[in-house]
Amino acid sequence: MPALISQPTRITGTVALVLSVLAILLAVSVNNTQCASAASGSCPVGDTETFASGITINTDLTTNDTVISGDTAASLFFADSSTDRIGIGTSTPTELLDIAGNVAITAGGTLTLATDLAVTDGGTGVGTFTDAGVLIGNGTGNVAVTTAGTTGQLLTSNGPGVDPTFQTPAGGGINQWDQWRLTTGYTAGTGYTYLTTNLESNDSSSFSVLGSGMTELTGLFTFPGTGYWSVYFQMNTNTTYGGHVTENIYIWYTDDNWASQSVSTQSSGYGYYSEGTALTASGMFHITDTVNQQVKFGRYSPHTTSVYGSSNENITYMNFIRIAE
Secondary structure, three states: OOOOOOOOEEEOOOHHHHHHHHHHHHOOOEEOOOHHHOOOOOOOOOOEEOOOOOOOOOOOOOOOOEEEOOOOOOOOEEEEOOOOEEEEOOOOOOOOEEEOOOOOOOOOOOOOOOOOOOHHHOOOOOOOOOOOOOEEOOOOOOOEEOOOOOOOOEEEOOOOOOOOEEEOOOOOOOOEEEEEEEOOOEEEOOEEEEOOOOEEEOOOOOOOOEOOOOEEEOOEEEOOOOEEEEEEEEEEEEEOOOOEEEEEEEEEEEOOOOOOOEEEEEEEEEEEOOOEEEEEEEEEEEEOOOOOOEEEEEEEEOOOEEEOOOOOOOOOEEEEEEEEO
8 A cells, every 4th residue: 555655754675766866976077077086085176977887885894974055954865874874854864765855746656665654654444445444543652444234224333442333223113003983982981991803904905004013912012012002092972961070081001911000190171061072191111021011991981971983084092103113
């Protein structure tokens, strides 16, 4: 994987770059035709001479440094003979090649390193990554990468100090929805009465059960799955009593398969003789046991009332919606 290098950057062992710099020196025309044999080793300004066979500098292996100055930079190129190091833009190189400035690699060129650039030097510590993976920090260690996720998965935290992973999210939204109704009306006596017969899941063309649906047996409703459920109950009634009548409707609940029961919610209505009354009740249930946790529906009145039903429309009916896991 190509590495980009920015100021300040030091690269150990980049011999190819050093040779490129030296090649520039070899191509330079040197002043004065007597320069090659000058005893002082300096070339006065004057005529030029081109060395076709190249130039060897410091063949005696002395500690004399070689310096090329620029217009404003005193140490544009600095060969430190005492440390056997080369500096570009610095007279105190600390590595074999020490560049104090920016390096530009243009026209599609690449810089190849002998080893992957460490994180502490501004790299990643690795040469390749998993396609479509997500990079993960690892302190001063090599940058890690996740495996590629699949369609619909989310990058999910696994807690402090543990790499995240792509995971399929838990089911969300409404995935269970059912509706039942009383198909035939009946006359309810005084006291408590329950809906136990003539119940059906809504079979109208405009409705469709979502999920597996509720199970009903003699008015006892079993939930198809655990979770948080919303239950709604509406009953339409009319009294034959010649006066004002108070009625209550209930959603009863059990958590021990009807060894005991409790009133989960109730609603009271107040009607007059020959006046229809629509009563509603709703409750929220956290279902963890689909065998023992059940609900049933009914009403209470001190007087005889008519309870209305229909197999074609919802008059007395119940809604069951699971709203969360």
